[in-house]
Amino acid sequence: MLKQNDAKGAGQELDKVRKLVPKPNAILANLAIDVKQASGDAGGAIDLAKAARAQFPQSRMLAQNYADSLQQAGRHDEAIPFLREQLQLYLSEAVL
Secondary structure: OHHHOOHHHHHHHHHHHHHHOOOOOHHHHHHHHHHHHHOOOHHHHHHHHHHHHHHOOOOHHHHHHHHHHHHHOOOHHHHHHHHHHHHHHOHHHOOO
């Protein structure tokens, strides 16, 4: 639904899936961030990403989405140091 620019519909579908998966889940947290971004709520996306990173600190998927959220919100001064930190943590994966 996000591909069709239907953030509201995507949020409703995400709510249905969450009822089926009662445990916290990094993939669903990542989708929730995407839905917030698609709805134009950059601040909400960042807040969700921060909370998800606290809950799943080893998730590179969430780290990437957090950086994307910061960039989309124009908060480059926060995104750049975070990305540098991630590059240090995952130095071997920074090959282009």
